[in-house]
Amino acid sequence: MSEPSKPRLLAVEDNPETRLLLRYFLQEHFDLLLAATFDEALELARQEHAEVLLLDINLGEQRTGIDLLHELRERLTYRDTPAIAFTAYARPEDRDRFLQEGFDEYLTKPFTRQQLLKAIESARNRRS
Numbered sequence: 001m002s003e004p005s006k007p008r009l010l011a012v013e014d015n016p017e018t019r020l021l022l023r024y025f026l027q028e029h030f031d032l033l034l035a036a037t038f039d040e041a042l043e044l045a046r047q048e049h050a051e052v053l054l055l056d057i058n059l060g061e062q063r064t065g066i067d068l069l070h071e072l073r074e075r076l077t078y079r080d081t082p083a084i085a086f087t088a089y090a091r092p093e094d095r096d097r098f099l100q101e102g103f104d105e106y107l108t109k110p111f112t113r114q115q116l117l118k119a120i121e122s123a124r125n126r127r128s
Helices: 016-026 038-047 065-073 092-100 113-127
Strands: 008-012 031-035 052-056 083-087 105-108
Touching (some): 008 016, 008 038, 016 113, 038 065, 052 065
Parallel strands (some): 008 031, 008 052, 052 083
């Protein structure tokens, strides 16, 4: 009997140490697609369909995680994909803004494995 496949998660994070931490925290639960830039994320999303999106807001370039979410939402395959805003912006009004922009959940940095998994589960439940 074959093992059930893991859901695919696209994580976009420009910081290499945080990408490493995400891999460590998530690899047993998800088939991970990790991207460091906006363009790399778009290419990965085109090649492979992810069932969950974890998008850093400040990607260290002109385009943000909000811009990336809007571009992905224009694609039929990502219109209803659960998305988490992943950010150091931690004020209450930041959370509200990201949810209004179309994210399903919000996770601030720094974070624990438990907080990360809870945010992903919450986002997936909102879209199921």
